Amino acid sequence: MDESKSVIHSEEKNEGKGLQIASLFFAIPVISLTYSAIQNQSLGSLFGAVGFLSVVILLFVMGSFQKKKYNQLGVTPLTLVPSVCTIGTEFSGSIEIGRENFNKVNSLSVSSWKYRKVSDSYRFEKVWESTLTPTIKYNKNNTLLEFSFTIPIGHKPSYKRFFSSNKHHWEISFEFVESMNSIQRRWKIPVQA
Numbered sequence: 001m002d003e004s005k006s007v008i009h010s011e012e013k014n015e016g017k018g019l020q021i022a023s024l025f026f027a028i029p030v031i032s033l034t035y036s037a038i039q040n041q042s043l044g045s046l047f048g049a050v051g052f053l054s055v056v057i058l059l060f061v062m063g064s065f066q067k068k069k070y071n072q073l074g075v076t077p078l079t080l081v082p083s084v085c086t087i088g089t090e091f092s093g094s095i096e097i098g099r100e101n102f103n104k105v106n107s108l109s110v111s112s113w114k115y116r117k118v119s120d121s122y123r124f125e126k127v128w129e130s131t132l133t134p135t136i137k138y139n140k141n142n143t144l145l146e147f148s149f150t151i152p153i154g155h156k157p158s159y160k161r162f163f164s165s166n167k168h169h170w171e172i173s174f175e176f177v178e179s180m181n182s183i184q185r186r187w188k189i190p191v192q193a
Contacts, residue, residue, distance in 0.1 A: 006083035010076055011171075011186040016067030023059035026052055069181055074098045078172065078187040085170070085191045087155055092148040093172070095134070095185075102143035104176040107131050110149055112156070115167035124167075128155060145174075157193045 033049035036042060078095050085091040095108075112128040134145035151170070159168045173186040 004083060005079055005081040006190075008078045008080065008187045008189065010078070011188065012066070012070050012184065013075070016063045016065070016070055019059050019063030019066060023056045023063065026056045026059065030056060069183060072178060072181065073183055073185070076185050078189075080189060083190070085151060085189055087151045087157060087191060087193055088153040090148055090150045092146070094147070095145040095172075095174075095187075097143045097145065098141065099143055100141050101138055103136060104178065105136075105145060105174045106133065107174070108134055108145065108147055109173045110151070111171055111173065113169050113171065114156070124169075151191060155191075158189075158191045 030049050030052045033045045033052065037045035037049060074097075076095055076097055078093055080091060080093045082091060097105075108131070110130050110132060111126050113124040114127045115122055116125050118125060130149075132147055132149055134147040137144040137146060156168050158170060159166060170189050170191045171186050172189055173184065175182060175184040177183070
């Protein structure tokens, strides 16, 4: 692979699968509690099994919904040139959409996210955002959204150590509505100082 460019898959690619896999982990207590309820004729274990079963069903249905939403647009790889974005230096990219003459995305968002304590919990919060207009090119059965952008000097690079409370990442995203569903795609991009 050419080291001067990289292909990044969207964050939504594995969300549905992840929820369905999580449902399998919650299925283990269902089996265990059901077995215990049968062996000990325990009503409490049976109620516990029903509680976990409702979580299993909920996670599986949510995962199926996420997969269905993802499949409405399909795989949308982002190609970055160069493979790592440097603050203050222009980078370019293209997003490939597997649809002919697709023109529902008129703008892309570049945003910076910081891991912060909000109320009593930590979560990522948007600290900076800019909008850019891509050039749309049609190519046989695909549509390409091409863009170039420079992250302004003075912003923080990506930092994602697992136990750090100083995590920071950048992403490119877009959103549009189709068949009364809001379809979103997000790609985390590597940014260095």
